[in-house]
Amino acid sequence: xxxxxSLDVSAPLLRTQGYVDGRWISAASVFPVLDPxxxxxxxxxxxxxxxxxxxxxxxxxxxxxSWKQYTAKERSVLLRKWFELMTLHKDELAQLITFxxxxxxxxxxxxxxxxxxxxxxxxxxxxxxxxxxxxxxxxDRKLLLLKQPVGVASIITPWNFxxxxxxxxxxxxxxxxxxVVVKPAEDTPLSALALAELAEQAGIPAGVVNVVPCxxxxxxxxxxxxxxxxxxxxxxxxxxxxxxxVLLKMAADTVKKVSMELGGHAPFIVFDSADLDKxxxxxxASKFRNSxxxxxxxxxxLVQSAVYDxxxxxxxxxxxxxxxxxxxxxxxxxxxxxxxxxxxxxxxHQISDAVSRGAKVxxxxxxxxxSFMEPTLLTDVTADMLCTKxxxxxxxxxxxx
Numbered sequence: 001x002x003x004x005x006s007l008d009v010s011a012p013l014l015r016t017q018g019y020v021d022g023r024w025i026s027a028a029s030v031f032p033v034l035d036p037x038x039x040x041x042x043x044x045x046x047x048x049x050x051x052x053x054x055x056x057x058x059x060x061x062x063x064x065x066s067w068k069q070y071t072a073k074e075r076s077v078l079l080r081k082w083f084e085l086m087t088l089h090k091d092e093l094a095q096l097i098t099f100x101x102x103x104x105x106x107x108x109x110x111x112x113x114x115x116x117x118x119x120x121x122x123x124x125x126x127x128x129x130x131x132x133x134x135x136x137x138x139x140d141r142k143l144l145l146l147k148q149p150v151g152v153a154s155i156i157t158p159w160n161f162x163x164x165x166x167x168x169x170x171x172x173x174x175x176x177x178x179x180v181v182v183k184p185a186e187d188t189p190l191s192a193l194a195l196a197e198l199a200e201q202a203g204i205p206a207g208v209v210n211v212v213p214c215x216x217x218x219x220x221x222x223x224x225x226x227x228x229x230x231x232x233x234x235x236x237x238x239x240x241x242x243x244x245x246v247l248l249k250m251a252a253d254t255v256k257k258v259s260m261e262l263g264g265h266a267p268f269i270v271f272d273s274a275d276l277d278k279x280x281x282x283x284x285a286s287k288f289r290n291s292x293x294x295x296x297x298x299x300x301x302l303v304q305s306a307v308y309d310x311x312x313x314x315x316x317x318x319x320x321x322x323x324x325x326x327x328x329x330x331x332x333x334x335x336x337x338x339x340x341x342x343x344x345x346x347x348x349h350q351i352s353d354a355v356s357r358g359a360k361v362x363x364x365x366x367x368x369x370x371s372f373m374e375p376t377l378l379t380d381v382t383a384d385m386l387c388t389k390x391x392x393x394x395x396x397x398x399x400x401x
Contacts, residue, residue: 005035005327007042007099013092015193018048018213021059022206027052031215033190036102036337036371037327045189048212053181053225056210060152060179061231063207068149068177072127075175079123081202086116086167086195093163093194098328100188101162102336102371103290105328115164118171126175149177150257151233154226156247158239159339160293160393162188166195169236170209178234182211183222187339189213227251237261238295261295263391268298272306280314283397284322288375291335292395293343300388301399308401312379315397316363323375323395325368337371338394344371347394350387354378354398357385364395 007014017024030044046052067075086093093115094108103111134143153173157165166182173180184192189211196211214222227235227250234257237247241262251258268286270279286298303311326333338344348367355361359381364374375395381388387398 005038005329007095011092013089013194013197014043014190015197016043016045018046018052019193019196019211020052020056025052033100035099036339039370042099043190045213047218048214048222049218050221050225053212053222054229056181056212057152057225057229057231059207060181060210063205064151064179067179067205067208072129076123076126078202078204079119079126079171079174082199082204083116083119083123085198085202086112086119089198096190096194097162100190101159102339103328104333104336107290111161111164115167118167122171122175129176151178152231153178153180153234153236154232155180155182156226156237157184159185159188160290162191163195165238166192174208179208181226183226184211184213186214186216186219224250228254230254232256264295265391266296266298268301270303270307270311272304274307276307276311276314279311280318283315284318287397288323288335288395291338293339293393299392301397303399303401305401312362312399316377319363319375319377325372335375335395338373341371343394344373347373347392347396350392350396351376353386354381357382359385
């Protein structure tokens with residue numbers, strides 16, 4: 001884990017400036033992007049502030065008036081070109097994810113395929129923005145429904161799927177005729193900027209796609225512009241429930257359309273009648289993808305008493321056999337680091353709280369170098385423990401009898 005790993009800083013898709021109105025722009029300051037596996041600096045990225053965010057919104061609003069006039073087929077062709085470029089550069093894009101997010105390369109490559117599929121899908125759906133003729137209560141009238149783009153969309157995305165969460169939102173917006181301003185997570189701006197580079201190569205017009213990377217310190221002021229500017233018509237956000245509540249409040253004054261995909265607390269339930277081998281296989285896939293850092297990872301494992309001990313034993317054996325910690329660029333790695341040290345501290349805090357209330361550590365339980373966390377299996381977990389109340393976002397399996 002403490003070896004030196006390096007990303008090719010001369011790679012053509014490694015962009016470090018903001019992207020506004022078809023131009024790469026610098027900001028007054030920069031912020032570092034770190035490899036979460038080593039803590040080493042990968043790059044320094046422009047720290048965009050409210051001025052750059054406003055510039056991006058204005059550019060998107062100006063571009064909207066011409067972009068919405070493109071035919072469905074014209075938008076479809078450009079999205080298809082973007083998809084094809086993503087597919088062509090999948091290895092470089094996956095490497096960016098592995099170095100800034102920590103995912104094993106096999107997961108990063110899977111994300112790029114998933115990410116590109118949204119552009120492929122919406123390139124086809126762009127041609128099918130049909131309206132409707134609706135029966136009228138009056139004999140001499142017909143109701144004609146037309147679908148029209150709403151305008152500028154603010155796209156605020158998380159770090160755990162730094163490519164797919166962007167294409168899923170932006171692909172839909174562009175297909176409908178909207179323009180976008182993307183604010184990527186501060187931990188993973190490089191994937192967003194690489195997508196902007198490929199969008200430009202695909203021929204998507206200036207101002208249609210804008211990306212404003214910013215540091216943790218600048219995020220509140222940038223977010224305020226993206227959620228309160230009257231030229232923004234729509235906000236799409238994936239992230240924590242606490243942040244979602246703040247954005248909803250800011251959007252309310254100008255009555256913006258919003259899409260919120262917020263925190264989860266998914267249960268994994270094993271009944272006495274379950275096929276335990278299949279249950280363990282499902283638990284492994286559900287819990288340890290991206291080291292437990294997805295919004296659909298199971299958080300609480302509820303197991304009926306008659307199969308509780310056998311399930312725990314089989315799951316422990318599977319964890320020993322299948323999970324390998326390491327840098328994501330190593331071919332045998334299945335578990336990379338958590339995104340940063342704060343994330344590791346949160347998991348450790350949940351483990352400490354559970355143990356103090358009577359839980360037992362069967363596997364793991366320790367924090368390793370940097371933001372690495374041992375995959376951890378807890379038994380004798382009760383509903384008063386933090387891990388059963390808060391989303392974990394890490395490789396912790398609390399099993400409740």
